[in-house]
Amino acid sequence: MxxxxxxxxxxxxxxxxxxxxxxxxxxxxxxxxxxxxxxxxxxxxxxxxxxxxxxxxxxxxxxxxxxxxxxxxxxxxxxxxxxxxxxxxxxxxxxxxxxxxxxxxxxxxxxxxxxxxxGESILAVKGSAYQPKTPEEFCGHKIGSMGATSWLQQLQKLSAEYCVKNGLQPIAISEYGTDPQTTQAMLAHAVEAQITDAAVARGVVDKLGDRVVISSQTLIYPxxxxxxxxxxxxxxxxxxxxxxxxxxxxxxxxxxxxxxxxxxxxxxxxxxxxxxx
Missing domain, CATH: 3.40.190.10 (Periplasmic binding protein-like II)
Structure with a gap:
């Protein structure tokens, strides 16, 4: 994107x-x-x-x-x-x-x-079966993020008001001290996907393009x-x-x-x- x-x-x-x-x-x-x-x-x-x-x-x-x-x-x-x-x-x-x-x-x-x-983008491990395009696809999955970011509150609200209310499993959110630590957790399969700033996501792909992809197709939460x-x-x-x-x-x-x-x-x-x- x-x-x-x-x-x-x-x-x-x-x-x-x-x-x-x-x-x-x-x-x-x-x-x-x-x-x-x-x-x-x-x-x-x-x-x-x-x-x-x-x-x-x-x-x-x-x-x-x-x-x-x-x-x-x-x-x-x-x-x-x-x-x-x-x-x-x-x-x-x-x-x-x-x-x-x-x-x-x-x-x-x-x-x-x-x-x-x-705004944000979603990162996923290249070639993995899980390639979420929107946050609504996070229900029942382990998602990584840097701590203290604004979108964490939005994900928590989505988990309660969309996932749980629709009979789906809540989002399991793991917070990390830095964005690179979050990416490493995803590569180590501690989480299934990562949400981060869109420009940061592009930078991660530039550095690790053979290992990660941006799975979302539009800007999330402008x-x-x-x-x-x-x-x-x-x-x-x-x-x-x-x-x-x-x-x-x-x-x-x-x-x-x-x-x-x-x-x-x-x-x-x-x-x-x-x-x-």
């Missing part, structure tokens, strides 16, 4: 017009003058990962470009995904930069600024990815929004999206997918 490359104007910030009118690029709310310190789980290829002992991937390059137009630099601190929100709340970093999906539950405890549209900001830190949030408006007009922004074949949110996407906590 391929996500389409963006052809229209990448980021529709009109939705934030009222906020932009009052925003400024003051760096006083950031922990270090002239620097954006971000928490990022460096195990999530192609978004963020370590390459030759240096952070790499779309989110790393994206934040570097965004920081540049804001007149700042970016530093990413490697932090496991389940600890990102608590680390943000404790002041370990200014923002989260880890392909975090924007959900109503997350927006109850942190603020979030959208910068990408995404969602917005966003930067996380400590609740009430409007100065940092507004600075990111203003920076995104500027960055979205640069050729570097368009080139980065095309490089990764990623899709930025339109005004319609934001209106439809931005949750109300």
């Amino acid at each position: 391929k996500l389409p490359s963006l052809k229209a104007r990448p980021v529709a910030m009109a939705v934030f017009g009222a906020i932009l009118a009052a925003s400024s690029l003051s760096a006083s709310a950031f922990q270090q003058p002239g620097k954006i310190v971000a928490g990022s789980d460096m195990t999530f290829f192609p978004y963020e990962y370590m390459e030759k002992n240096k952070p790499a991937g779309f989110d790393i390059e994206f934040l570097d470009g965004l920081a540049k137009v804001m007149g700042m630099t970016a530093e990413n601190i490697d932090t496991r995904f389940p600890n990102l929100i608590s680390g943000l709340q404790a002041g370990r970093f200014d923002i989260t930069n880890s392909s975090m999906y924007i959900t109503a539950d997350r927006m109850k405890v942190i603020d979030m600024v959208p910068y990408l549209k995404s 969602v917005l990815n966003g930067f996380g900001v400590k609740k009430g830190n409007d100065e940092v949030r507004n600075a990111l929004i203003h920076g995104l408006e500027k960055y979205s007009k640069t050729p570097e922004y368009a080139a980065l999206l095309d490089k990764y074949k990623f899709q930025a949110p339109t005004a319609d996407d934001i209106a439809a997918l931005m949750p109300n906590p």
